[in-house]
Amino acid sequence: MTEFFLTMAILAGLNVLLASGFNMILGYGGLVSVAQPVFYAIGAYTSALLSMKLGVPLPLAMLAGAALAAIASFGVSLPSLRVSGDYLVIASMGFQLGIVHVINNIELTGAASGLSGILSAVEGPGRSWIYAAIVWTICAVVILGIRWLVTGPYGRAITAMRNDEEAFASLGRDAMRIKVTLFAVGSGIAGLAGALYGHYFLFLTPDQFGIFSSATLLTMVVVGGAATVRGPVLGAILLTVLPEAIRFLQLPVSIMAPLQGVLFSALVILFIFLKPEGLFGGTAVGGLEAWQGRGTARSKAGGRV
Amino acid sequence: MTRKSDFGISRRGILAAPLVLAMPNVVGRAFAQTEPLRFGVADPLTGPSAIFGLDQMQAVRWAVEDINAAGGIHGRKLEAIIVDHQAKPDVGIAVVTRLIQVDKVPAFITAFSNVVKAVAPIANREKTLMLSVGANSPDIKNLGEYVYTTFPLADVDMKALPAYLYKTQNKRRAAVLYVNHETGIEGAKVFTEYFKKAGGEVVLNESYEEQRSDFTGLVLKVRAANPDVVHIHSVVSDFTAIVAQMRQLGLTVQVTSFQTAFNPKMIQELGKGAEGIIVTAMAPSAEDNKNVPGYLERWKKAHNREPVGLPYTQYFHDAPYVMAALFKRVLDQKLPVTGENMRKALLEIKSFDLPLTNTITFNADHTVDAPTYFWQVKDGRFQVIGKL
DSSP: OHHHHHHHHHHHHHHHHHHHHHHIIIIITOOOOOOHHHHHHHHHHHHHHHHHHSOOOHHHHHHHHHHHHHHHTHHHHHHHTTSOTHHHHHHHHHHHHHHHHHHTTOGGGTGGGOEEOOOOSOOSTTHHHHHHHHHHHHHHHHHHHHHHHHHSHHHHHHHHHHHOHHHHHHTTOOHHHHHHHHHHHHHHHHHHHHHHHHHHHOEEOGGGGOTTHHHHHHHHHHHHOTTSSHHHHHHHHHHHHHHHHHHHTTOOHHHHHHHHHHHHHHHHHHHHHHOTTOSSOTTOOTTHHHHHTOOOHHHHHTOOO | OOOBOTTSOBHHHHHHHHHHHHHHHHHHHHHHHHSOEEEEEEEOOSSTTHHHHHHHHHHHHHHHHHHHHTTTBTTBOEEEEEEEOTTOHHHHHHHHHHHHHTSOOSEEEEOOHHHHHHHHHHHHHTTOEEEESSOOOGGGGGSOTTEEESSOOHHHHHHHHHHHHHHTSOOOEEEEEEESSHHHHHHHHHHHHHHHHHTOEEEEEEEEOTTOOOOHHHHHHHHHHOOSEEEEEOOHHHHHHHHHHHHHTTOOOEEEEOGGGOOHHHHHHHGGGGTTOEEEESSOOTTTOTTHHHHHHHHHHHHSSOOTTHHHHHHHHHHHHHHHHHHHHHHHTTOOOOHHHHHHHHHHHOEEEETTTEEEEBOTTSOBOOOOEEEEEETTEEEEEEEO
């Protein structure tokens, strides 16, 4: 039983990283992307392959996975952040599908058969305890890092950029640079989560990184509270634990499977319409306005410069 | 009146204490000797692959009922804890972790190559015996010391089919279409290699992405290549869609596939277009196994139809019998029921006489061998046409 809870704790920790990274892009940046799972995949495959094929030590391989995911994010951000909203969604979707297609078709990644034989980061009887501790220590560092980033002067610049890009640019600030940075940070965190996933679960397949995983991440961010540090953390924990708790109810499969399927989509719809600030978001709505179809803060007030 | 000690505890109480303390141990042991012997089953019960999973679970339930009706194992009931993995690796990891960590099963059965590969590291790490009962990727033999397959892998029937097509059906030019998926890639690879080895020519080798619905381009390529047989290594719904579109475009060429296409619903949907399709099956037919007619009758009585993927359900039906034999061996040897001892029992017994799949013998490489049966759709139903 302890092992089961530890595995859940590890999964929750990885989801905290993923949701927090996604929150950088969606919540703080107001950038609607659906490509987050592919950065998770890039981190996972890079770290696994570097350690398996080139013998790179695992901590270095994991950092390389995170770095490559951050660099790969330029593939979406540089060409497409000049546009935003629907165009960015389409560009990110294309990027996501394209990279998964590549992973699905090249020998190096094991193609559709998946990649097995990945090196385990920790061995021995205390494996799960140690790994849970590692994952949650990394979570703490990442969360504190995000908090430091968004509460300082840079955080105020991010908020200003998100609320009114034109006014922000008129002050001589470069909105594009902030967007690209947010995208890289969010994607790098996803890459790190992917690397951590691979060296614990030891098998990767392109099926795991489909575009529908974005919906789960979106739910975590929306339910927890976008544009807050604690919101995605608590949303990720809640939505990792909830489906498992439903399994313990021992409901008939014909009820349980649709219930789990409906859970995520129903929560997103309910929260976006009824409580857009999320459970833990206070009054902050952040980039969710983009999802709600509202304009920026200034255009809502009716004024244009 | 009972005299109390300085601590307010009576002497009788002190005397009774060891008995009370021993009770859970005694009760626990007695309970352990009567509690069911549990094993896990992870299969898709929802999602697109549930069409197979649900019938496979029916077969497992019947087998467990029959074993228990015959007295169980040393008077103890066998119990299958069935969980849904939706044929998704990530869900498989979650439910198998639960089976091992929460339900504490010493062994479990599962199927679907992508899930089998994803959960194999867990089985090896946790020293829990895992029997793959319906996954056929040849990679499965290399997944570790706790992973065995009771089901012959694709390199058995996909070696046999090309030889049969070349020698018996006089096919010389094959087109191979396969889904870009674990099962499709591996199956198509073996078929292609062995069709060439048999002396034939592979005139087209094309993959397609899963969940695609329009195959017009693919079918036109087939027509241009002018093969005399088209082998389709696909998942459930694709096969029917591809053959339907081939027939609509006037292509009446011979089609072959593997056990996934062994599906009465496919014949219903394709109607006359299904006539002549040849599929492989690794489980014995009624001619080679006396229990198969009764099993089919049971389906007819309970569900008024044949099972979807009959050969798969035969292997699933027999997996609880393998489990029962392993539990019995472990109990006979008075060993604790652990994954390590279940694996030890499997290696000792090695050969199992089973109701619907005859005798299976585990090879040193964790696989089993079986003859390949060839079935053809004739007059709206599958009929055996050969065996190799």
